[in-house]
Amino acid sequence: MVERRKPIKVNEAIERLMVYSVKGNQEMIPIEQSYGRFLGEELIADHDVPLFDRSPYDGFAIRSRDSKNASRETPINLEVIGEIGAGSVFEEPIGEMQAVRIMTGAQMPEDCDAVVMLELAKEFEEDEKSYFQLKRSFHSGDNVSFKGEDTREGTVLAKKGTYINPGVVALLATFGYKHVPVTKKPTIGIIATGSELLQIDEPLQPGKIRNSNAYMTQAQIERAGGQAIYYGQFSDQFSVCFEQVKNALEKVDFLITTGGVSVGDYDYLPEIYEALGAKILFNKVGMRPGSVTTIAEINGKLLFGLSGNPSACYVGLELFVRPIIRTFLHSSQPFVKKEVAVLGGDFPKPNPFDRFVRADLTYQDGKLIATPSGLDKSNVVSSLASANVLILLPGGTRGYQKGSEVKVLLIEDQMGTTYENFNRK
Numbered sequence: 001m002v003e004r005r006k007p008i009k010v011n012e013a014i015e016r017l018m019v020y021s022v023k024g025n026q027e028m029i030p031i032e033q034s035y036g037r038f039l040g041e042e043l044i045a046d047h048d049v050p051l052f053d054r055s056p057y058d059g060f061a062i063r064s065r066d067s068k069n070a071s072r073e074t075p076i077n078l079e080v081i082g083e084i085g086a087g088s089v090f091e092e093p094i095g096e097m098q099a100v101r102i103m104t105g106a107q108m109p110e111d112c113d114a115v116v117m118l119e120l121a122k123e124f125e126e127d128e129k130s131y132f133q134l135k136r137s138f139h140s141g142d143n144v145s146f147k148g149e150d151t152r153e154g155t156v157l158a159k160k161g162t163y164i165n166p167g168v169v170a171l172l173a174t175f176g177y178k179h180v181p182v183t184k185k186p187t188i189g190i191i192a193t194g195s196e197l198l199q200i201d202e203p204l205q206p207g208k209i210r211n212s213n214a215y216m217t218q219a220q221i222e223r224a225g226g227q228a229i230y231y232g233q234f235s236d237q238f239s240v241c242f243e244q245v246k247n248a249l250e251k252v253d254f255l256i257t258t259g260g261v262s263v264g265d266y267d268y269l270p271e272i273y274e275a276l277g278a279k280i281l282f283n284k285v286g287m288r289p290g291s292v293t294t295i296a297e298i299n300g301k302l303l304f305g306l307s308g309n310p311s312a313c314y315v316g317l318e319l320f321v322r323p324i325i326r327t328f329l330h331s332s333q334p335f336v337k338k339e340v341a342v343l344g345g346d347f348p349k350p351n352p353f354d355r356f357v358r359a360d361l362t363y364q365d366g367k368l369i370a371t372p373s374g375l376d377k378s379n380v381v382s383s384l385a386s387a388n389v390l391i392l393l394p395g396g397t398r399g400y401q402k403g404s405e406v407k408v409l410l411i412e413d414q415m416g417t418t419y420e421n422f423n424r425k
C-alpha cells in the first residue's frame, strides 16, 4: 500500500522550515566584488557628505550682501580676484565687491555665501583686472551645496543584510570601504538523482533526458545570494545516492536534491532521510507545482528534497530555499516580494491546492499585468524562461478569469519582503 501523505499549507511549511534558519559569518571582500552581495555590518556615515560647503555650478562665489542693490536698472560690477577648480581650496580673504571664479564641486571660499552661475555674469576686463556685471541680488546660501546636506555623520545608511546594489556600492566608496564587510555566502550542495538523466553533453537516447535541474538550481541559488556546489547526478540506487547525500551534507551549509522524493519505486529520498536519521519537517505541501517538496533536518542542517519535475523544483527553491539563503545573509526581508497584478489571461483549471503559475509581468496603462508564460504543468521547462513572476492563485476555486486581481511573487526582485508581508492575504 502506497504511503498517503498529508499536505500542509505553504505558510505552515515555511514556518516549520524557518525554525532551522541560521545566520552566516562575515568576511571582507574588495569593493569591486561587492555588487550583488549582502552587507555584513550596518553602514554608518562616519562623516558629513559633502564634508564642506561647495558650489553646485560653474560660476562666481560672491558675498551675497554685495549684491543687495543689484537689479536690471542698477547692475553692479564685482572684481574677480582668483579662481578655484574642484579639488582646490581658495584661502585668501575676499573683500567688499570681490568674487572668485569657482567650478562645480569646488569648496566655497570662507568669505563667500552664494554662487552666481556663469550664464548670469557678464564678464569684462578693465585696467588688467577681471570683472563681471550682475543684474540681480542673491541671498545668503543661494546656489550653495551645504556641508552635510547629502547625509549627516552618524546616519545609518544601510542595515546589515542589505542587498548591495550599485547605489550601495557608491555609498561604500563614499565612506572609504576599499574592503567591504559582507556575509559569507552559504554553500548549498546540489545532487541530481534519476537513472534517466544524461550528462549535458551526451547525445539524446531513448527514454533519457538531459539534466536541466542541476544547472537551473545553481542559477537560482546564485540569484538568491548563495554559493552552489554541484556534486553531480546519480542513478536511482539507494546505496549510491545515500553515500553521496551523506558525504555532501558534511561539506555544505544546506543540501538540495532533485528528484526521487515522491512515492515511486525508485524514489529513494524518503529512505535516505530515514537511514540518515533526519527529521522530516514535511513531505507534502498543498501547492502546485511542488506538492512533493520534502524538507528534512539533521543536526540543525536542512536538506531540501525538491521535486524532479523542473517547474516544481523551481517553485520549491524560490519558496523554501531562498528565504533560508537570505536569512543566512542577515536580510530582514528574506521572502520573495509580493505585489498585486491583473491576470492577463484566463486560468480555467480548478485546483484544491494553491497554485504558483509561471508568468510574465508587463506594465500597461499604469497597471501590472501578469500573463501565464506557457503550459502550466509541473514537468514543463519551457514556461520558466520567460517567467519573471509566479502568480499565486489560492486553492479551492473553480479557476480564474482574465482581468481578475491576483497576487504575484516577484522572483527577479532583489529587495524581498518580510514574512508578514509575504503571508498577507
Ligand SMILES: Nc1nc2c(c(=O)[nH]1)N[C@H]1C(S)=C(S)[C@@H](COP(=O)(O)OP(=O)(O)OC[C@H]3O[C@@H](n4cnc5c(N)ncnc54)[C@H](O)[C@@H]3O)O[C@H]1N2
Pocket: 192, 193, 194, 196, 197, 209, 210, 211, 212, 213, 214, 258, 259, 260, 261, 262, 263, 264, 267, 289, 290, 291, 292, 306, 307, 308, 309, 310, 312, 378, 379
Ligand atoms: N502516485 C503518485 N505519483 C506521483 C505523485 C504522487 O503524489 N503520487 N506526485 C507527482 C508529483 S506532484 C510530482 S512533482 C512528481 C515528483 O517526482 P519526484 O520528485 O519523485 O522526481 P522523479 O520521479 O525523480 O522525477 C519526476 C520527473 O522529473 C524529471 N526529472 C528528474 N530529475 C530531473 C532533472 N535533473 N532535470 C530535468 N528533469 C528531471 C524526471 O525525468 C521525471 O519526469 O511525482 C509525481 N508522481
Ligand code: MOO
Pocket: 287, 288, 289, 290, 291, 292, 293, 307, 309, 311, 312, 378, 379
Ligand atoms: O509536486 Mo507536483 O509539481 O505538485 O506536480
Ligand SMILES: [Mg+2]
Pocket: 259, 260, 261, 262, 263, 264, 266, 267, 308
Ligand atoms: Mg518520482
